[in-house]
Amino acid sequence: xxxxxxxxxxxxxxxxxxxxxxxxxxxxxxxPHPGSHLIPVLHKVQEHFGYLDTEHMNAVSTLxxxxxxxxxxxxxxxxxxxxxxxxxxxxxxxxxxxxxxxGAGNVLDKVKGLLGIDVGQTTPxxxxxxxxxxCVGACALAPVMIVDExxxxxxxxxxxxxxxAEYGFDPKKKSSPVK
Amino acid sequence: MTTDKKVTLWVDGVQxxxxxKSTILQAADSVNINVPRLCYHPDLSVIGACRVCVxxxxxxxxxxxxxxxxxxxxxxxxxxxxxxxxxxxxVVELILDNHPMDCQTCDRNGTCELQKLxxxxxxxxxxxxxxxxxxxxxxxxxxxxxxxxxxLCGRCVRVCDEVQGVHNxxxxxxxxxxxxxxxxxxxxxxxxxxxxxxCVNVCPTAAFTEQDATESVFxxxxxxxxxxxxxxxxxxxxxxxxxxxxxxxxxxxxKLVTALRMAGFHKVFDTNFGxxxxxxxxxxxxINRLQKNxxxxxxxxxxxxxVNFMExxxxxxxxxxxxxxxxxxxxxxxxxxxxxxxxxxxPKKIFVVAIMPCTAxxxxxxxxxxxxxxxxxxxDAVLTTRELIWMFKCLGIEFRxxxxxxxxxxxxxxxxAADIFGATGGVMEAALRTAYEKVTNKELGEVEFMQxxxxxxxxxxxxxxxxxxxxxxxxxxxxxxxxxxxRVLSGEKVYHLIEVMACPGxxxxxxxxxxxxxxxxxxxxxxxxxxxxxxxxxxxxxxxRKSHENPAIDAxxxxxxxxxxxxxxxxxxxxxxxxxxxxxxx
Numbered sequence: 001x002x003x004x005x006x007x008x009x010x011x012x013x014x015x016x017x018x019x020x021x022x023x024x025x026x027x028x029x030x031x032p033h034p035g036s037h038l039i040p041v042l043h044k045v046q047e048h049f050g051y052l053d054t055e056h057m058n059a060v061s062t063l064x065x066x067x068x069x070x071x072x073x074x075x076x077x078x079x080x081x082x083x084x085x086x087x088x089x090x091x092x093x094x095x096x097x098x099x100x101x102x103g104a105g106n107v108l109d110k111v112k113g114l115l116g117i118d119v120g121q122t123t124p125x126x127x128x129x130x131x132x133x134x135c136v137g138a139c140a141l142a143p144v145m146i147v148d149e150x151x152x153x154x155x156x157x158x159x160x161x162x163x164x165a166e167y168g169f170d171p172k173k174k175s176s177p178v179k
Numbered sequence: 180m181t182t183d184k185k186v187t188l189w190v191d192g193v194q195x196x197x198x199x200k201s202t203i204l205q206a207a208d209s210v211n212i213n214v215p216r217l218c219y220h221p222d223l224s225v226i227g228a229c230r231v232c233v234x235x236x237x238x239x240x241x242x243x244x245x246x247x248x249x250x251x252x253x254x255x256x257x258x259x260x261x262x263x264x265x266x267x268x269x270v271v272e273l274i275l276d277n278h279p280m281d282c283q284t285c286d287r288n289g290t291c292e293l294q295k296l297x298x299x300x301x302x303x304x305x306x307x308x309x310x311x312x313x314x315x316x317x318x319x320x321x322x323x324x325x326x327x328x329x330x331l332c333g334r335c336v337r338v339c340d341e342v343q344g345v346h347n348x349x350x351x352x353x354x355x356x357x358x359x360x361x362x363x364x365x366x367x368x369x370x371x372x373x374x375x376x377x378c379v380n381v382c383p384t385a386a387f388t389e390q391d392a393t394e395s396v397f398x399x400x401x402x403x404x405x406x407x408x409x410x411x412x413x414x415x416x417x418x419x420x421x422x423x424x425x426x427x428x429x430x431x432x433x434k435l436v437t438a439l440r441m442a443g444f445h446k447v448f449d450t451n452f453g454x455x456x457x458x459x460x461x462x463x464x465x466i467n468r469l470q471k472n473x474x475x476x477x478x479x480x481x482x483x484x485x486v487n488f489m490e491x492x493x494x495x496x497x498x499x500x501x502x503x504x505x506x507x508x509x510x511x512x513x514x515x516x517x518x519x520x521x522x523x524x525x526p527k528k529i530f531v532v533a534i535m536p537c538t539a540x541x542x543x544x545x546x547x548x549x550x551x552x553x554x555x556x557x558x559d560a561v562l563t564t565r566e567l568i569w570m571f572k573c574l575g576i577e578f579r580x581x582x583x584x585x586x587x588x589x590x591x592x593x594x595x596a597a598d599i600f601g602a603t604g605g606v607m608e609a610a611l612r613t614a615y616e617k618v619t620n621k622e623l624g625e626v627e628f629m630q631x632x633x634x635x636x637x638x639x640x641x642x643x644x645x646x647x648x649x650x651x652x653x654x655x656x657x658x659x660x661x662x663x664x665x666r667v668l669s670g671e672k673v674y675h676l677i678e679v680m681a682c683p684g685x686x687x688x689x690x691x692x693x694x695x696x697x698x699x700x701x702x703x704x705x706x707x708x709x710x711x712x713x714x715x716x717x718x719x720x721x722x723x724r725k726s727h728e729n730p731a732i733d734a735x736x737x738x739x740x741x742x743x744x745x746x747x748x749x750x751x752x753x754x755x756x757x758x759x760x761x762x763x764x765x
Contacts, residue, residue, distance in 0.1 A: 003495045003668065009762055054363050058761070061362075067346030067764045068362035069370075076352045076364075 013059035018048050025063050035066055042075055050086035087122045087129035089167045094144040096135030103157075104143035108132065110157040111145075114164060114171070127168055188254035203245035203256055204232055214258050215267055215296060217274075217383060218332035219246040222702040223341055226333050230270050231296065234258045242266060268300045274330050276307045278384075285328070285385050290694045292383035293330060314358055319368035321390045321541035322376055322690075326358045329386035335359060335378035342683055342702065344658035345488065346764060347372045359386070362761075371491050371763040375484035375657075375681045376538030376563075376690015380701040389538045389691060392560040393570055399530040399559070400443040406524050409439050410448040410510050410590070411534040414601030414686035415564050417713035418536065421693040422568030423578040428709030430717050433583025438576050439534075440584060449586045450533065451593030453510030454600045454609070456735070457481060458726035460752055461503045462613040463743040465676060469618075469649075474499055476652070476667065476674035479606050481505045483539035484681025484690070486756065488657050492765055493664060494758035502753040506600065507533045507540055508549050510590060511557035512751045517739045518590060526551065530559045534567050536601065536689035539681065548754045563691025592731035595718030602711035603655035603685035604631035604638060607678040611642060611651075612725045614676075619645040626724050634684050634704045634711065637663050649675045656683035661765060687711050 014022050021044045028037035041064065045056050052075055061068035075081045093099075093108045108119075111130055115123050122129045138144050141153035145163065152163055161171060184199040190207050197206045202225070207214050218229040227247035234245040237255040242263060245256070257263070275297060282288055314326035336348045336359060347370050351360045361370030378387040399407050420431040439447045465477045480486055480501040489496055504512070511533060515526040533540065543549065544558040551557055562570070571578055585591070596612050599605035608628045615623050630640035631651065636659035642649045652667075652674045654660040660679045666672045682689045684707025699706045718724060726732065740748045 005495050005758065057363070061764060062762070065764050067340075067349070067371075068761065069347055069349035069351075069360075072362045072364070073349035073351050079353075 009062055013062035016055055016059040017045065017063075021045055021048060022063070025060070029064065034064060038064065038066060038071065038074055039078075042071075042081060046081060051082040051084055053083075084120075085122055085126060088127050089148055090129050090131060091164075092131045092133050092136075092146040094134075094136045094138075094142070094146075095132045096139065096142075098139035099135075099143040102142040102154075106157045107143050107145060107155050107160060110160045111164075114161060114169070128164070186250050186252050186254075188250050188252070188256060190256045191258055197250060199250070201250050203234055203236070203243070203248050203250055203254075206250050207234075207245065207256070207258060212258055214245050215300060216246060217271075217292065217296060217330070218334065220334050220337070220381060220702070221700060223334060223337040223381070226337070229274075229330070229332055231267055233263055233266050233270075235260060235263060264300070268302055271297050271300050272302050272306060275302060275305065276309070277311055278330065279311070279327050280305065286388045287385040291385065312355060312358075317360075317366050318390070319366040320372060321374045321538045322367055322372060322379060323388050323390055324360070324367055325386055325388070326360070328384045329359055330384060331357055331359065332383060333359070334381040334383065335387055338377045338381045338702070342656050342658055343373070343375060343377055343488075343681070344661045344765075345371060345373055345375075345492075348378065369761070371761055373484050373487035373491065373657075373681065374539040374542040374690075375487075377682060377701075379538060379690055380688075380692070380694070389563050389566070390541055391566070392541065392562050393566050393573075396532055396560050396562060396570070399532070402530075404528060405530045406445050406528055407443070407530045407532065408446040408448060408514055408518075409444040409532040409534060410450045410453070410507070410514075411435060411439070412450045412507065412536055412601065412686065413454060413598050413605075413714060414536040414689060414692070414710070415534050415567070416598075416717070417601060417687055417710045418692050419564050419568060420578075421696060422564070422571075425579075426709075427696065427699065427706055428713045430713040431578075432717065433585070434578055434581040436584035436586055437581040438571050438578055441576050441581075442570060442574055444532070446587045447584070448510065448514070448590040449593050449597075450506050450510055450535075451597035451600070452590045452729075452731065453506030453508075453513075454481075454597035455593050455726035455729045455732050456509050456513075456752065457503050457506050458596060458606075458609050458613050459732060459736075459743050460509075460748060461501050462610055462617055462727075464501055464503065465610065465614055466617055467744070469647075469675060476650075476677045477501055479610075479678045480754075481600065481606055482680045482682075482686075483537065483543035485657070485660065485679045487539060487542065487759075488660070488681060488763075489679075490756055490759040491761070492661075492763040493668075494762075495668070496664065497756045497758070500756060502755060504549070504752055504754045505540075505543065506597075507535060507561075508543065508557060508754070509752045511549070512551075513590065513735070515551055515555075515557055516751060517735065520739075527553060527555065531557065532560045532562060533558050534564070535561050536564050536686045536692050537561075537682075538563065538690040540691075564689075564693055565691060568693060589731040589734065592729060593723075594726050594729050595721035595724040596726045598714050598717045598721070599711075601686040601714050602632075603634060603680050603707075604628075604653045604678065605685065605711075605714065606680075607631045607651060607653050607676065609726060610676065610678075613727045615642075615644055616725065616727065618647075621645075623725070631678075632711075632715070634707045636683070651675065652677045654678070655680045655685050657681055659683075665765070683707070685711065687714070 057071045061071045145152045145155045185196050186199045187196045195206045214232050217231040225247045227244045232245045233242040235257040317324040339345050339348045416432040420429040468474050478500045511531045514531050519526040541561045544561050596609035638653040654663045687710035688707045
């Protein structure tokens with residue numbers, strides 16, 4: 001007896017995730033140890049949404065039949081997985097020794113001040129997220145700021161506004177309430 | 180693969196021969212050499228997390244965790260040395276440095292394994308001062324989670340996964356932020372938790388405890404406007420003695436009744452009466468379905484942990500589950516209707532306290548289905564066995580010195596069939612005693628159905644009722660129930676009647692029962708067996724052993740309910756279920 005209720009649950013879960021991820025999960029389920037593919041599945045989900053929502057993880061749990069406590073246990077273990085929405089542009093500031101000595105801290109303070117958010121947070125208009133990197137291996141270019149894929153070398157705090165403007169930062173919007 | 184191959188080793192110079200797959204700890208245990216331990220639990224998987232059980236092995240450079248280190252031929256093990264004593268003490272000291280030092284005000288004061296270990300290992304001072312983990316207490320459900328008391332031994336995670344198959348708990352986050360919590364760090368009430376309380380039982384500290392009801396009961400007892408009645412579940416009489424140094428399996432029904440009277444309860448009734456009534460209603464329901472050959476197997480519904488599990492994990496089984504309320508909820512409903520009428524007391528002034536072996540009963544009590552038409556719950560407070568033991572001690576009642584008392588009538592009269600409700604297979608046996616006689620109109624020669632007794636996880640039998648073979652299944656522990664129910668759903672096996680109890684061993688090992696005495700452990704089948712034996716002994720000593728022969732039940736139907744499954748009995752004694760979210764993964 002195939003449970004009608006179970007099929008309904010699975011259909012609901014499938015609707016939450018993009019088709020490519022659902023197909024990927026189905027491929028994983030056909031392997032001898034489906035549970036061992038949980039991390040790659042979560043990667044795919046985050047690749048699509050930019051982060052992992054409660055709903056996304058529950059859908060993965062239902063489709064893979066892995067208890068959701070295990071899914072969130074795994075996801076929360078890894079720094080890579082994010083649980084809040086990411087901005088359109090990801091700002092990564094290097095806080096490695098060389099960058100820090102060359103004033104990366106001041107650059108970071110400027111970015112935080114202009115955007116009104118802290119490290120790991122996203123602006124309310126979902127345009128920017130600030131992350132810090134430990135060392136990007138480009139110490140000669142210190143301090144380094146990376147926006148999406150583009151690397152900015154020898155950044156000074158007073159250059160930050162101009163760099164952000166390339167990605168649609170509008171200083172006038174700064175006064176809008178930021179949460 | 181299991182082999183019969185044995186290995187001989189020496190533990191502290193004592194020659195030990197054990198099966199080859201054993202661990203050093205098992206070998207030491209087999210010759211009563213006690214190695215201190217913390218995360219280890221003999222009935223759960225081994226994770227080797229705490230390192231308290233370290234021992235020295237000849238040829239190994241460093242001490243090893245004996246709980247996970249396999250034995251080998253000729254191995255020489257030392258379980259005690261200055262180095263080992265220091266290491267163990269250091270391990271426990273480090274755990275304590277991240278633990279609130281509030282033993283005197285803690286719920287587990289005196290029953291805490293960490294407290295005992297710290298004392299045994301000679302921890303006498305706190306060496307490191309520093310940041311301590313901080314988490315809010317989750318008081319959302321009958322099972323309270325206090326992560327600050329948690330030492331991350333993972334026993335609760337393992338019991339929830341391996342024994343109950345609920346998989347509600349997991350270690351979330353990383354490093355200093357590690358915390359045992361439901362998915363997404365949600366509150367217990369918003370999780371797939373079924374409130375069985377087995378995490379409370381296996382927890383070495385007070386990281387999991389039951390919601391306290393003692394304050395509300397004390398308040399009711401001192402309120403002159405209230406008529407406070409109590410009823411006590413079958414399993415309590417077999418276990419509460421343990422709180423007063425009786426050996427497990429010592430029945431203390433009479434002393435329990437006397438103690439409850441001394442505590443100030445106006446009437447002391449027996450949940451057994453509700454159990455007898457459950458059997459009448461359930462046997463009727465079963466016979467009806469059997470005769471029409473529909474909605475079979477009938478699955479029992481007395482265990483609230485099982486009911487919660489069913490609604491979250493097996494909602495497709497709702498139509499098969501008996502609509503009978505549990506004995507507690509049946510009796511509580513009658514107390515505020517039948518009893519109130521009879522005594523001429525305003526039901527709003529009756530305060531019903533139920534003594535239960537169970538944390539899930541605290542949840543059941545609050546269900547909207549178990550509320551009176553005027554909005555109040557039929558059961559006003561549920562106390563676990565542990566809470567009642569504490570209340571007696573708080574009141575200075577010298578339990579061991581008490582004379583035997585007797586339950587008040589009429590809701591205190593019960594058959595032996597009701598007593599055995601507290602053990603796995605007991606509800607089945609009680610139902611069979613009645614169903615057999617109702618179907619056949621013949622007297623049952625041998626009332627004891629030995630096929631359904633015993634603490635095995637799953638029991639199956641075929642009973643011949645007047646030429647009709649009836650397939651029965653009994654499961655205790657929800658992982659066992661899953662195994663049984665999956666066979667029902669796949670059509671692999673056809674059953675007519677299934678009994679499920681959420682806790683391994685049944686209510687005698689419920690989530691609200693006393694922490695085991697020295698030398699025994701939670702989930703110990705021997706402990707469940709001893710406690711169940713007390714119930715079977717009470718049953719065996721009674722002349723009234725079948726629910727349908729209980730004269731007080733006859734009077735109830737005649738004067739109040741009409742007939743089994745009548746309109747009134749449906750209104751008061753039956754309930755309904757619905758699928759619940761979040762849905763569990765089977």
